[in-house]
Amino acid sequence: MKRFLIGSLLISTLLSACTTIEKKDYSAFYAHRPRSIVVVPALNNTTEITATPVFASSITAPLAERGYYVFPVYLTDILLKDLGLSEAGHIHQLPASRFRDLFGADAVLLVTIKDWSTKYILISSSVVVKMHYELKDTQTGLTLWQKDQEFAQDSGGAGGGGIAGLVVMAVQAAVNAIATDYLPLARSANQLAFQPSTGLPAGPYHPEYQSDQSKF
Amino acid sequence: MFKLHRLILISFSALILSACTPAPLFYWGDYETSIYDRMVKNDNNQGEDALKSMIAQIESSSKKAPPGLYADYGFMLYRRGDFANAIAYFEKEKLTFPESKQLMDTIIKKIRDKQEKKL
Numbered sequence: 562m563k564r565f566l567i568g569s570l571l572i573s574t575l576l577s578a579c580t581t582i583e584k585k586d587y588s589a590f591y592a593h594r595p596r597s598i599v600v601v602p603a604l605n606n607t608t609e610i611t612a613t614p615v616f617a618s619s620i621t622a623p624l625a626e627r628g629y630y631v632f633p634v635y636l637t638d639i640l641l642k643d644l645g646l647s648e649a650g651h652i653h654q655l656p657a658s659r660f661r662d663l664f665g666a667d668a669v670l671l672v673t674i675k676d677w678s679t680k681y682i683l684i685s686s687s688v689v690v691k692m693h694y695e696l697k698d699t700q701t702g703l704t705l706w707q708k709d710q711e712f713a714q715d716s717g718g719a720g721g722g723g724i725a726g727l728v729v730m731a732v733q734a735a736v737n738a739i740a741t742d743y744l745p746l747a748r749s750a751n752q753l754a755f756q757p758s759t760g761l762p763a764g765p766y767h768p769e770y771q772s773d774q775s776k777f
Numbered sequence: 778m779f780k781l782h783r784l785i786l787i788s789f790s791a792l793i794l795s796a797c798t799p800a801p802l803f804y805w806g807d808y809e810t811s812i813y814d815r816m817v818k819n820d821n822n823q824g825e826d827a828l829k830s831m832i833a834q835i836e837s838s839s840k841k842a843p844p845g846l847y848a849d850y851g852f853m854l855y856r857r858g859d860f861a862n863a864i865a866y867f868e869k870e871k872l873t874f875p876e877s878k879q880l881m882d883t884i885i886k887k888i889r890d891k892q893e894k895k896l
Contacts, residue, residue, distance in 0.1 A: 618816055636884075
């Protein structure tokens with residue numbers, strides 16, 4: 562019995578690692594099934610100026626691995642700048658059909674960076690990234706999918722008690738802040754965001770294309 | 778008997794875990810690092826060798842090129858003034874991913890116009 566309990570506990574932990582329970586409406590998505598997605602520069606609502614380009618270098622693989630053609634983000638950036646579109650705020654306001662005209666993309670992914678920070682709580686620190694993702698159909702302008710995704714990592718506060726310990730921790734935290742590498746966190750958030758059961762259904766390059774509806 | 782249970786449990790757990798991390802569809806190599814170099818560090822040169830070696834590996838194996846690799850390499854060649862090879866790589870992106878056709882045709886046309894002006 563005990564064994565069984567431990568076993569089920571382990572399985573449910575593993576399962577919960579993959580899934581979050583929340584039902585989304587995929588009818589618009591299934592009606593328009595995009596093959597290709599252009600990711601335009603992210604709108605940055607934080608004070609960290611490098612968040613947008615760091616985010617851009619973490620989005621292609623997680624999205625393409627869901628089976629979609631992802632337009633090269635660097636070329637996308639350059640082409641938009643060539644057209645005088647260098648402000649993410651401006652780009653996000655454009656009608657979605659513009660991205661069909663310019664790129665031939667079936668859908669546009671508009672990302673807003675909501676948090677990109679290191680938080681210090683007494684002797685430990687936590688690095689957080691949080692994004693809002695919205696996928697729009699470029700033919701109808703309809704929102705096909707949207708989601709918020711956060712990813713946090715605690716950089717532990719083990720060891721050294723007393724005032725001396727706190728000073729050491731504060732110095733460590735300051736050193737960490739300079740070198741904080743948000744890239745792996747952004748990548749993890751992106752990977753989580755697109756997975757079933759609230760992520761993106763498999764695209765045409767994925768073996769589960771058009772056969773994974775039960776997962777959502 | 779317990780051994781069998783354990784075996785089932787372990788294989789089931791492994792199955793669930795592997796469902797989280799399936800085999801990648803594309804070979805990514807240092808592609809995203811090269812995007813980071815270009816977009817965060819504003820370094821256009823470092824990524825070129827990385828993309829070149831990725832392309833060599835893809836061509837000598839069954840590995841699949843990720844979306845954007847050939848186009849990005851084409852753009853690097855274009856920057857160096859090697860228009861003919863740049864066009865070849867934009868064509869390759871189009872051939873590998875037909876979804877890129879419109880964009881690749883636009884870029885190729887721009888390069889051809891520039892080539893004609895040069896002559």
